[in-house]
Amino acid sequence: MNKLKLSDLEVAYRGKTVLRVDKAVFEHRKIYGIVGPSGSGKSTLLRAMTLLEQPAAGRMDVFGTVVDLSSLTHAKGLPLQRRIGYVPQKPTMFDSTVFDNVALGLRYRGTDRTAIRSLVTEALELVELGHTAKQRAHTLSGGEAQRIALARVLVYQPDLLFLDEPTANLDPYHIAIFERVLKAIQQTRDITILIVTHNLQQARRLTDECLFIHKGRIVENGSTEAFFTRPKSPELQDFLCGRMIY
Numbered sequence: 001m002n003k004l005k006l007s008d009l010e011v012a013y014r015g016k017t018v019l020r021v022d023k024a025v026f027e028h029r030k031i032y033g034i035v036g037p038s039g040s041g042k043s044t045l046l047r048a049m050t051l052l053e054q055p056a057a058g059r060m061d062v063f064g065t066v067v068d069l070s071s072l073t074h075a076k077g078l079p080l081q082r083r084i085g086y087v088p089q090k091p092t093m094f095d096s097t098v099f100d101n102v103a104l105g106l107r108y109r110g111t112d113r114t115a116i117r118s119l120v121t122e123a124l125e126l127v128e129l130g131h132t133a134k135q136r137a138h139t140l141s142g143g144e145a146q147r148i149a150l151a152r153v154l155v156y157q158p159d160l161l162f163l164d165e166p167t168a169n170l171d172p173y174h175i176a177i178f179e180r181v182l183k184a185i186q187q188t189r190d191i192t193i194l195i196v197t198h199n200l201q202q203a204r205r206l207t208d209e210c211l212f213i214h215k216g217r218i219v220e221n222g223s224t225e226a227f228f229t230r231p232k233s234p235e236l237q238d239f240l241c242g243r244m245i246y
């Protein structure tokens with residue numbers, strides 16, 4: 001896959017612009033961290049890129065096509081959306097087995113039973129939860145449920161993986177497993193990963209590059225090492241030191 005490019009994105013709610021991105025480029029097979037204060041526009045950015053929000057303006061160069069995000073119809077967007085794995089902040093499980101929950105996306109796509117079995121097994125192994133296939137999804141712990149939510153999108157082998165605060169409510173043990181799984185995905189899958197996180201240590205451990213969003217703008221971005229050790233903008237310096245006033 002080529003680079004993913006976003007240009008002139010503008011998202012507004014009730015006439016008020018909450019996000020404006022002139023340009024952002026995401027290279028293939030890298031993990032990107034998206035950090036910033038609450039309400040700065042991080043989730044909005046992911047949702048716009050997942051084609052779940054219709055922005056007032058914006059273009060996305062993705063999968064070899066340039067898409068006008070403001071005029072994209074559901075019918076045109078669906079084939080693109082099916083190549084994007086999006087895990088929202090609070091994923092919900094339906095009341096069935098883990099296997100059925102993970103198989104859901106493939107069933108919508110009309111995949112045959114044999115392929116479903118092997119793809120679900122592979123996705124469950126990848127998130128280190130192969131042994132839970134027959135378990136009721138509601139009996140999983142919070143940390144396991146987050147990884148099942150991840151398996152549910154990995155199963156259809158997306159080219160892009162967008163995660164919105166996937167470890168926000170997890171303890172350090174489950175956070176460590178989740179991060180190990182994401183690293184394994186990066187190594188074994190042909191995929192680009194964007195992760196919104198408030199956990200700065202996690203962004204530092206996990207990502208290749210970071211973006212800092214403040215008041216609906218990308219104020220700074222670059223290699224994770226430079227981002228944390230040599231932040232240039234006063235806003236990012238304040239944010240990293242916990243001095244930022246919202």
Ligand SMILES: Nc1ncnc2c1ncn2[C@@H]1O[C@H](COP(=O)(O)OP(=O)(O)OP(=O)(O)O)[C@@H](O)[C@H]1O
Nearest residue numbers: 013014018036037038039040041042043044045198
């Ligand atoms: N559906 C909506 N209707 C109106 N305003 C919205 C809607 N969704 C988000 N907003 C506003 O857009 C701005 C950006 O919200 P967003 O959820 O993207 O922030 P965030 O950086 O992800 O915050 P957090 O870290 O708290 O999740 C906020 O001011 C929020 O109130």
